[in-house]
Amino acid sequence: MVDEIKLIDRIKHGDRRALDTLVKAYYQNVFAYFYYHTQNRETAMDLTQEVFVKVVASIETYENRGRFRSWLFTICANHLRNHWKYGSTHDEYELEEESEEDMAVSWQNITDSTDLLNALSQISTDQRDCVILKYYYGFTSREIAEMLHIKEPTVKARIRYGLSKIAKLLRGDETGGKEQ
Amino acid sequence: MEKNSNEDEHIEKLFKSVDIPQITEKQIESVVKVAADYLPLGRKHMSLWDMAILELRTTSIFFWAACAALMAIAVLFISSAESSFSAAGIFIVVAPAPLLFSLLEIMTTRTPNVIELEKVCKYNVNQLYVLKIMIGTVLNIVVLALISVFSLHTLNSPLQMFLMGSTIMLTIGFLALLIATTLGQSLPVMGILAGWTIAASMLFDNGPKLAMALLSIRFTPLLITLLVSTMLFVLTLHSFSHKLTSLSLGGT
Amino acid sequence: MxxxxxxxxxxxxxxxxxxxxxxxxxxxxxxxxxxxxxxxxxxxxxxxxxxxxxxxxxxxxxxxxxxxxxxxxxxxxxxxxxxxxxxxxxxxxxxxxxxxxxxxxxxxxxxxxxxxxxxxxxxxxxxxxxxxxxxxxxxxxxxxxxxxxxxxxxxxxxxxxxxxxxxxxxxxxxxxxxxxxxxxxxxxxxxxxxxxxxxxxxxxxxxxxxxxxxxxxxxRLVDGKVWLANVSHRELNELKQRFPIGNVLQKDDHFEIRIVSDSKPLPDATPADPSLEDVFVYVFGGEEE
CATH class of the missing domain: 3.40.50.300 (P-loop containing nucleotide triphosphate hydrolases)
Incomplete structure (x- = not known):
């Protein structure tokens, strides 16, 4: 792992090589985030580049408090929301209210990762965001809550509902209310 | 960790097994190239004090002349006042005048379109008003101190007068800062100042009892209110100077 | 950028x-x-x-x-x-x-x-x-x-x-x-x-x-559409009604003008090399001071 604090300090002083190291260290990580969300290579690449521009543009205000990774993904999450907000072709999915009994789904017999992306695309952006940040990046619910500026129970609820929907979709219990 | 760790682990594994496209080194380097345009330029960060000194240096002669004239008139009036009561009245009525002058100065010597130039500068244009208020408030207190010194003979309790005047100024300064930073306008600030002058003169004209009560406040409570208002003033100033350099990229 | x-x-x-x-x-x-x-x-x-x-x-x-x-x-x-x-x-x-x-x-x-x-x-x-x-x-x-x-x-x-x-x-x-x-x-x-x-x-x-x-x-928008002509004051006023007129130069007893027109506007008009000015005249019409 790179020594982030030193690296960021050098970037703050305009060091281009430090920037090179930082981008290379995190590119694939950030790209994966947007790829999970958009499932489009080109879009994910554009968004990733934009996030790095934002990171550099605001690096002077970054204080070495907390982890760089949290700060980075806060910017990612923000940028994703802006992306959806400005007339993209991707529609937001309606948040569905689900009853508690739907929640009891066992994951153990689901091993097919190829359909996971497909299922991810069918839950709401907010649910997907929390699920990805937790299961792919390993952020805790509290960290996610801080990053998204929401309350911790909201994060947990989004993860719960998101997962149960994914599980059902993966098991083929329902076709999943895919719109369009 | 949170509960259901067995299931969590399973889902995590599932996520990790998803095939994410690999991006070539060359493409990543092109990202570095774009981002490098935004590297910090190694420019000096202007602190609030740098700005204040600059503002002071660019204050016109008109302003200083007005302050001096005001001071002379106030001292003259106080020394020829019939009672210490009306002397105090004059003192309190003129208290926020230098601040008023400094804002008037902005209004009169700028051509309207200068805001267009100031808006595209790195630092927010609000700070112009804020700085004027800050400097105005501090100068005001200096002027009050000078008036108190020059009127030592006529004023009943010059120190008390000065403390009261400063308290008034710091409170007004605090309100003005609050308005200027939240609204980004100086007109309402001028409204407050003008309002104060009118209200104070009416108070001393019509409600001598209330005014007397105000004037008879003891030293200790006066000192406490002064401290409180100083604190409020400094705190707003501090929070503003922090805002001065922060960007809004990371937050919502 | x-x-x-x-x-x-x-x-x-x-x-x-x-x-x-x-x-x-x-x-x-x-x-x-x-x-x-x-x-x-x-x-x-x-x-x-x-x-x-x-x-x-x-x-x-x-x-x-x-x-x-x-x-x-x-x-x-x-x-x-x-x-x-x-x-x-x-x-x-x-x-x-x-x-x-x-x-x-x-x-x-x-x-x-x-x-x-x-x-x-x-x-x-x-x-x-x-x-x-x-x-x-x-x-x-x-x-x-x-x-x-x-x-x-x-x-x-x-x-x-x-x-x-x-x-x-x-x-x-x-x-x-x-x-x-x-x-x-x-x-x-x-x-x-x-x-x-x-x-x-x-x-x-x-x-x-x-x-x-x-x-x-x-x-290129006005390639072959720019013409030079020498006209009298009366002719100029008349042409102004019909064509966008570019540069007008006053000579001793006549005017030397640039006309932007799809076809030859006058029998004795000669074609000229187009300039950006002509494009402006062509697109926005009339002269602009």
Missing amino acids: QLRTQNLTKNFGDKCAVDHVSLTFERGVYGLLGPNGAGKTTLMRMLVDVLPPSSGKVTLDGITIGELGAKYRDILGYMPQEIGYYRDFTAKRFLQYLSALKGLDPRYANRRIDELLDLVGLADVKNKRLGQFSGGMIRRIGIAQALLNDPKILILDEPTAGLDPNERIRFRNILSELSEDRIVILSTHIVSDVQSIAGQVILLKEGKVINYDTTENLR
């Missing part, structure tokens, strides 16, 4: 000043050409984030300029159509004041100010108060202040308005020196301003982009 507008629109009441303008700027000089009231100033004010758009957005490398905020302003130079100033400030002090707002180091700023005052030819009046400056001098102060922070994006609204011919030439020289490695966008209603320096020209009419190309390609 890539500055983009996407469906940028500004309505004032029910009047649409800028209408779904989508443009991409990369390094180079861009001329924004159009008659008065075409929406040039409104477009530029949105480009510098002084005026919020009614819809659409301006992005720099994909990020809206509003989000970039201070960082955007840090690399931006802007000369508005009307230069505001403080009457009591001297030229030098005014530039010092703006340098401070731009966050420049005072030592760097002072050096830069002397350099720029020299560049715009105001070095000998730097300690005079702006209140005594002529319109042309204020314009030159406007140019100087836009260059203080050595901007990567330079936006100039009618930079040559009110300059005399010498000042105009000086300005063009300044600009062609500057154009390397930055985005320069200048608006004008005077064709000769952009003819020699702008790589790309955007023709703006009633808030819409009607053409956007290199000066070379734009000239």
Whole structure:
């Protein structure tokens, strides 16, 4: 792992090589985030580049408090929301209210990762965001809550509902209310 | 960790097994190239004090002349006042005048379109008003101190007068800062100042009892209110100077 | 760097000043050409984030300029159509004041100010108060202040308005020196301003982009449509009703005129090489002073 604090300090002083190291260290990580969300290579690449521009543009205000990774993904999450907000072709999915009994789904017999992306695309952006940040990046619910500026129970609820929907979709219990 | 760790682990594994496209080194380097345009330029960060000194240096002669004239008139009036009561009245009525002058100065010597130039500068244009208020408030207190010194003979309790005047100024300064930073306008600030002058003169004209009560406040409570208002003033100033350099990229 | 507008629109009441303008700027000089009231100033004010758009957005490398905020302003130079100033400030002090707002180091700023005052030819009046400056001098102060922070994006609204011919030439020289490695966008209603320096020209009419190309390609628009003719005063008035007329030169007893027309307008008219001026006449009609 790179020594982030030193690296960021050098970037703050305009060091281009430090920037090179930082981008290379995190590119694939950030790209994966947007790829999970958009499932489009080109879009994910554009968004990733934009996030790095934002990171550099605001690096002077970054204080070495907390982890760089949290700060980075806060910017990612923000940028994703802006992306959806400005007339993209991707529609937001309606948040569905689900009853508690739907929640009891066992994951153990689901091993097919190829359909996971497909299922991810069918839950709401907010649910997907929390699920990805937790299961792919390993952020805790509290960290996610801080990053998204929401309350911790909201994060947990989004993860719960998101997962149960994914599980059902993966098991083929329902076709999943895919719109369009 | 949170509960259901067995299931969590399973889902995590599932996520990790998803095939994410690999991006070539060359493409990543092109990202570095774009981002490098935004590297910090190694420019000096202007602190609030740098700005204040600059503002002071660019204050016109008109302003200083007005302050001096005001001071002379106030001292003259106080020394020829019939009672210490009306002397105090004059003192309190003129208290926020230098601040008023400094804002008037902005209004009169700028051509309207200068805001267009100031808006595209790195630092927010609000700070112009804020700085004027800050400097105005501090100068005001200096002027009050000078008036108190020059009127030592006529004023009943010059120190008390000065403390009261400063308290008034710091409170007004605090309100003005609050308005200027939240609204980004100086007109309402001028409204407050003008309002104060009118209200104070009416108070001393019509409600001598209330005014007397105000004037008879003891030293200790006066000192406490002064401290409180100083604190409020400094705190707003501090929070503003922090805002001065922060960007809004990371937050919502 | 890539500055983009996407469906940028500004309505004032029910009047649409800028209408779904989508443009991409990369390094180079861009001329924004159009008659008065075409929406040039409104477009530029949105480009510098002084005026919020009614819809659409301006992005720099994909990020809206509003989000970039201070960082955007840090690399931006802007000369508005009307230069505001403080009457009591001297030229030098005014530039010092703006340098401070731009966050420049005072030592760097002072050096830069002397350099720029020299560049715009105001070095000998730097300690005079702006209140005594002529319109042309204020314009030159406007140019100087836009260059203080050595901007990567330079936006100039009618930079040559009110300059005399010498000042105009000086300005063009300044600009062609500057154009390397930055985005320069200048608006004008005077064709000769952009003819020699702008790589790309955007023709703006009633808030819409009607053409956007290199000066070379734009000239092709009127290939074979430009004619030279010698006419009398009476004939000139008559022709004005029928064709867009470009340059009119008064000779002893007649006028030498340029006519833009699809077919030969007069039997003795001779074809001429098209200029950007002719494109302007062709697209916007009539002459523009």
